[in-house]
Amino acid sequence: MADKTPDSQIQNDIILSVNNIEVIYDHVILVLKGVSLHVPKGGIVAILGANGAGKTTTLKAISNLLHAERGEVTKGSIEFRGEEVQSLSPNELVRRGCIQVMEGRHCFGHLSIEENLLTGAFTRKDGNAAIKKDLEMVYQYFPRLRERKGSQAGYTSGGEQQMCAIGRALMSKPSMILLDEPSMGLAPQLVEEIFDIVKQLNVDTGVSFLLAEQNTNIALKYATYGYILESGRVVLDGTGDELRENADVKEFYLGTGGEERRSFRTVKHYKRRKRWLA
Amino acid sequence: MELLNSIFVAPFVDMAAYPDFLIQVIWEGFVAGVLYSLIALGFVLIYKASGVFNFAQGIMVVFSALALVSLHEAGVPAWLAVVLAIGIMGVLAVSIERLVLRKLVNQHDAILLMATIGLTLILKGVGELIFGGEPKPMITEQLGLPTGSTDWEVFDGIVIFQHIDIAAAVIAVLMVMALGVFFSKTRIGRALRAVADDHQAALSVGISLHQIWAIVWFASGIVALVTGIMWGARSEVSFALEIIALKALAVLILGGFTSIPGAIVGGLLIGIGEKLFEVYWGALFGSGVEAWFAYVLALIFLLFRPQGLFGERIIERV
Numbered sequence: 001m002a003d004k005t006p007d008s009q010i011q012n013d014i015i016l017s018v019n020n021i022e023v024i025y026d027h028v029i030l031v032l033k034g035v036s037l038h039v040p041k042g043g044i045v046a047i048l049g050a051n052g053a054g055k056t057t058t059l060k061a062i063s064n065l066l067h068a069e070r071g072e073v074t075k076g077s078i079e080f081r082g083e084e085v086q087s088l089s090p091n092e093l094v095r096r097g098c099i100q101v102m103e104g105r106h107c108f109g110h111l112s113i114e115e116n117l118l119t120g121a122f123t124r125k126d127g128n129a130a131i132k133k134d135l136e137m138v139y140q141y142f143p144r145l146r147e148r149k150g151s152q153a154g155y156t157s158g159g160e161q162q163m164c165a166i167g168r169a170l171m172s173k174p175s176m177i178l179l180d181e182p183s184m185g186l187a188p189q190l191v192e193e194i195f196d197i198v199k200q201l202n203v204d205t206g207v208s209f210l211l212a213e214q215n216t217n218i219a220l221k222y223a224t225y226g227y228i229l230e231s232g233r234v235v236l237d238g239t240g241d242e243l244r245e246n247a248d249v250k251e252f253y254l255g256t257g258g259e260e261r262r263s264f265r266t267v268k269h270y271k272r273r274k275r276w277l278a
Numbered sequence: 279m280e281l282l283n284s285i286f287v288a289p290f291v292d293m294a295a296y297p298d299f300l301i302q303v304i305w306e307g308f309v310a311g312v313l314y315s316l317i318a319l320g321f322v323l324i325y326k327a328s329g330v331f332n333f334a335q336g337i338m339v340v341f342s343a344l345a346l347v348s349l350h351e352a353g354v355p356a357w358l359a360v361v362l363a364i365g366i367m368g369v370l371a372v373s374i375e376r377l378v379l380r381k382l383v384n385q386h387d388a389i390l391l392m393a394t395i396g397l398t399l400i401l402k403g404v405g406e407l408i409f410g411g412e413p414k415p416m417i418t419e420q421l422g423l424p425t426g427s428t429d430w431e432v433f434d435g436i437v438i439f440q441h442i443d444i445a446a447a448v449i450a451v452l453m454v455m456a457l458g459v460f461f462s463k464t465r466i467g468r469a470l471r472a473v474a475d476d477h478q479a480a481l482s483v484g485i486s487l488h489q490i491w492a493i494v495w496f497a498s499g500i501v502a503l504v505t506g507i508m509w510g511a512r513s514e515v516s517f518a519l520e521i522i523a524l525k526a527l528a529v530l531i532l533g534g535f536t537s538i539p540g541a542i543v544g545g546l547l548i549g550i551g552e553k554l555f556e557v558y559w560g561a562l563f564g565s566g567v568e569a570w571f572a573y574v575l576a577l578i579f580l581l582f583r584p585q586g587l588f589g590e591r592i593i594e595r596v
């Protein structure tokens with residue numbers, strides 16, 4: 001594909017590259033219309049956008065969870081650590097180090113917190129001792145999970161479930177975590193706490209993050225780079241600072257800019273503003 | 279007056295007058311119930327892990343038992359025949375996953391049900407072709423299962439316990455316990471429960487649904503073989519068993535489709551209930567109460583408690 005791949009000298013430092021992909025659901029619903037993005041090794045990259053922009057679809061295209069929803073990547077390519085991943089199953093992808101934390105956490109409700117964490121180690125072959133050690137590591141990052149380790153996940157709080165979902169992903173020893181709306185439905189203070197831990201994990205273990213967020217404020221505070229998605233297209237991208245300083249982003253996503261312009265594309269977008277600010 | 283008497287009075291007078299006979303009836307019902315429970319258990323395993331309503335569970339019982347008996351007839355030693363029969367159920371499980379489930383994933387539940395009905399017909403056709411259609415005796419003694427019986431003198435009478443029935447109950451209990459340990463303590467067991475809870479999330483953490491499906495079909499294939507051996511030992515191995523296996527549907531409605539304890543309790547309730555009803559109230563309805571009792575009970579349940587006795591609690595967090 002002739003597309004906007006980055007300069008070849010920095011290609012080595014790219015862990016994930018999505019090149020101009022198109023995604024169709026149910027054979028007819030075109031949702032992504034040519035999305036490209038890159039995640040550098042050890043980076044935290046954010047995909048921002050409103051409801052229905054295509055953030056989740058992008059992440060699922062990467063993790064290959066689209067098939068289960070009758071979605072299909074019909075154009076473009078996705079490379080994880082230099083390998084084309086379109087023909088791999090989610091299982092094979094997790095083995096290679098790329099795992100998704102789904103929107104809405106999706107903990108296994110009838111399993112205890114600790115059992116949930118252990119399911120994350122399903123693909124590992126490096127023995128019980130190594131898995132125990134990582135369990136301990138997860139408990140260090142999320143002390144609250146240790147306190148609740150015997151509780152059925154279905155009865156724990158939203159914040160605990162989010163921690164459980166992230167911890168479960170960590171148990172697979174990933175090099176890249178796709179994190180879908182970690183802030184969803186959580187109190188601001190808890191969101192901050194979770195993002196702090198994400199940052200800490202990123203610094204300590206070098207694991208890269210690609211996160212989808214509607215909460216632009218918090219995402220840009222932690223992300224090194226961001227892409228703004230509107231109806232299946234990237235309309236703007238830049239470093240966290242660039243995006244924070246951008247007039248359009250200020251107006252439509254951070255709610256701090258002037259009033260004269262309404263959107264990158266259409267005027268009706270102003271309606272969404274309230275939600276982004278909420 | 280006469281009618282009321284024969285419904286509300288006479289049966290209980292009978293029970294009190296001959297308690298040894300009452301115990302005998304309950305025991306017979308219990309053993310039949312154990313077998314219903316086992317068939318229902320096979321259903322529940324598959325339904326929980328894959329959402330497939332496996333209509334073929336009954337025929338799997340017949341098929342595995344026939345395979346075992348026929349292998350032995352062909353000169354294979356009994357223990358080896360058991361190993362081979364288990365192997366056959368394994369091959370069957372993998373083939374079903376590869377050729378049916380994998381192709382139909384994401385299809386409507388009704389289509390999957392149809393597929394298992396198709397599977398029933400195929401297993402029946404292939405089974406009759408290879409093993410012949412006529413009933414065969416189970417190789418009870420060759421398998422080392424006990425025969426004979428013990429009399430228990432009680433209440434001025436005797437209750438007869440067939441040793442094979444006692445063995446069936448003990449083996450069923452052991453198997454359920456083994457399954458329990460497997461589910462709660464092993465990596466694969468945990469993954470099975472994870473899949474039952476949330477397919478999508480299970481996929482996302484790298485659990486292979488194909489592998490899990492093959493494993494549950496294999497597990498319920500083994501349950502089917504054990505059921506077939508026990509049932510065959512009490513009567514004989516024939517395709518007629520398939521009809522009786524349909525009673526497992528009634529058990530499922532009673533116990534809930536996703537509950538293993540439900541399958542067990544439901545099976546025992548139906549087994550004991552239908553025997554008691556047949557013996558003490560059967561005369562009121564003419565004979566053959568056993569043929570429909572389970573379904574009527576299931577219907578009553580559908581009306582008043584559709585989620586079953588133990589239908590899995592849906593966790594709703596506030």
Ligand SMILES: Nc1ncnc2c1ncn2[C@@H]1O[C@H](COP(=O)(O)OP(=O)(O)OP(=O)(O)O)[C@@H](O)[C@H]1O
Pocket residue numbers: 025026029031049050051052053054055056057058069070071103214
């Ligand atoms: N399984 C599906 N079948 C058909 N259309 C779908 C499916 N999943 C998503 N869509 C559509 O694709 C579009 C993008 O959805 P997506 O979930 O990727 O958005 P999102 O940016 O994650 O939104 P949100 O912030 O609400 O999570 C939406 O218009 C949605 O209706």
Ligand SMILES: [Mg+2]
Pocket residue numbers: 055056057103180181212
């Ligand atoms: Mg989403």
